[in-house]
Amino acid sequence: MKYAYYPGCSLHSTAREYDSSLLPVCRMLGMELDELRHWVCCGSSAIYAAPWRLSLAIAFKNMAQVEKQGMSEMMIPCPACLSKFKRARYETTRQPEWRQKLETIVGHKFKRDIVVRHPLEVMSGEGMLAEVRRLVKVKLSGLKLVCYYGCLLTRPPEVTGAEDAEYPQSMDRLMRSLDATVMEWGNRTDCCGASFALTRTDIVRKLSHDILEGARQVGAQAIVVACPLCQLNLDARQTEVEKEYGASYNIPIFYFTELMGIALGIPGRNLLLERHFVDGVPALKGVGIL
Amino acid sequence: MEITIPATVVSEFSDQLERATGININVCFQCRKCTSGCPLAYAMDFTPPQLLHAARLGLRDAVLGSKTIWLCASCETCVTRCPQDVDIVKVMDSLKSLAIRTGIEPAVPEVAYFYRSSIRSILAFGRVYELGLIGQLKLGTRKFRKDLGLGLKMLRKRKLPLLPDLSAIGRNWGLLSKVQKWERR
Numbered sequence: 001m002k003y004a005y006y007p008g009c010s011l012h013s014t015a016r017e018y019d020s021s022l023l024p025v026c027r028m029l030g031m032e033l034d035e036l037r038h039w040v041c042c043g044s045s046a047i048y049a050a051p052w053r054l055s056l057a058i059a060f061k062n063m064a065q066v067e068k069q070g071m072s073e074m075m076i077p078c079p080a081c082l083s084k085f086k087r088a089r090y091e092t093t094r095q096p097e098w099r100q101k102l103e104t105i106v107g108h109k110f111k112r113d114i115v116v117r118h119p120l121e122v123m124s125g126e127g128m129l130a131e132v133r134r135l136v137k138v139k140l141s142g143l144k145l146v147c148y149y150g151c152l153l154t155r156p157p158e159v160t161g162a163e164d165a166e167y168p169q170s171m172d173r174l175m176r177s178l179d180a181t182v183m184e185w186g187n188r189t190d191c192c193g194a195s196f197a198l199t200r201t202d203i204v205r206k207l208s209h210d211i212l213e214g215a216r217q218v219g220a221q222a223i224v225v226a227c228p229l230c231q232l233n234l235d236a237r238q239t240e241v242e243k244e245y246g247a248s249y250n251i252p253i254f255y256f257t258e259l260m261g262i263a264l265g266i267p268g269r270n271l272l273l274e275r276h277f278v279d280g281v282p283a284l285k286g287v288g289i290l
Numbered sequence: 291m292e293i294t295i296p297a298t299v300v301s302e303f304s305d306q307l308e309r310a311t312g313i314n315i316n317v318c319f320q321c322r323k324c325t326s327g328c329p330l331a332y333a334m335d336f337t338p339p340q341l342l343h344a345a346r347l348g349l350r351d352a353v354l355g356s357k358t359i360w361l362c363a364s365c366e367t368c369v370t371r372c373p374q375d376v377d378i379v380k381v382m383d384s385l386k387s388l389a390i391r392t393g394i395e396p397a398v399p400e401v402a403y404f405y406r407s408s409i410r411s412i413l414a415f416g417r418v419y420e421l422g423l424i425g426q427l428k429l430g431t432r433k434f435r436k437d438l439g440l441g442l443k444m445l446r447k448r449k450l451p452l453l454p455d456l457s458a459i460g461r462n463w464g465l466l467s468k469v470q471k472w473e474r475r
């Protein structure tokens with residue numbers, strides 16, 4: 001299956017290791033990602049300073065480009081970007097006159113519906129899980145993980161289409177298919193503070209502390225994430241959190257695609273693991289992986 | 291702050307919000323499920339239902355001058371749990387943009403400044419230029435030493451590109467004015 005790949009700004013900058021693990025893993029699973037040409041930023045949290053309908057127009061602009069490149073399905077790994085596209089689809093389905101208006105604004109009349117997906121939605125399907133299990137070269141046996149979904153991957157469910165927004169399972173299922181030990185915990189859908197990282201860092205430290213503490217309490221050796229902002233807040237700010245709260249965590253924060261890459265036999269150096277702030281290698285070596 | 295409560299319960303302000311967002315905040319019956327689950331409630335001056343109630347009473351300045359609108363992280367927990375289907379996040383987002391347009395002094399200025407400079411950058415370049423944005427934020431907040439060490443580490447890990455990505459430059463030009471025209475109608 002061919003997808004128009006929308007990396008968003010993060011996967012080209014702060015989350016390069018998400019990009020460099022996602023692409024080879026998708027290739028191995030038969031998902032062809034073709035990066036959308038001239039894609040524009042979804043508006044991120046900046047959109048709050050503009051009329052909120054602007055984010056719908058930006059999503060339409062990108063979706064028009066998808067159709068112009070002859071594709072009909074988008075793959076969007078960043079949940080913040082993803083939610084903007086899903087929101088645009090949701091609003092224009094409920095109000096068809098908005099769809100027409102937006103088509104005029106971006107100067108493109110859609111012939112088809114552009115489908116928007118997160119890699120987890122595709123990879124955690126039954127058939128794909130079986131395929132993953134078949135392809136695993138290095139089992140993640142003995143590695144104790146918690147899966148952290150954050151906010152926008154699942155909420156609000158009427159927009160995201162999540163089957164259980166309060167208790168999502170897609171990442172848990174995927175990590176179990178790599179034979180990792182996935183722990184139960186209470187913070188899977190908490191908020192990390194997102195873009196307050198640069199402005200109200202105190203908020204990010206508090207919220208990230210709660211999440212790290214939750215992971216520590218159940219004995220997790222690593223946290224698995226699907227969002228560039230969650231990863232950055234929990235990873236790059238971890239030392240600050242430890243200092244402020246007098247705690248010691250040293251918990252690596254992996255993208256689910258990195259652990260898949262390792263399990264599928266992609267060499268660690270190709271996954272750019274060294275870009276993490278909290279070194280993930282000792283946790284993996286400790287259980288005989290790598 | 292001295293607050294005079296107008297006699298009408300359904301206010302012009304809540305009507306204005308409904309026109310902009312399609313959301314009728316008057317259906318909120320103050321169950322406060324949103325507040326129980328709100329990760330930012332601890333830092334807010336009004337809890338979300340208090341803010342909705344103030345908007346309903348037409349207390350425009352109190353609402354637009356509140357910390358709450360800037361401290362909402364848009365995590366969507368409240369929207370997911372609201373038994374009355376009030377899209378509180380959409381209300382918060384509209385209030386932020388309204389506060390900026392009205393020129394009311396933002397109660398959490400650094401957050402407002404960050405959003406304003408980011409949107410300018412996105413509309414100009416088509417994509418986020420992280421270093422440029424951080425520079426602007428420093429100039430605006432005068433906190434030059436904040437996150438300096440972290441920033442340097444990120445540069446070393448090549449997580450912050452030195453130059454802006456110009457492959458989508460100009461693609462967003464004119465988009466904002468078209469949307470504004472649409473919203474005014």
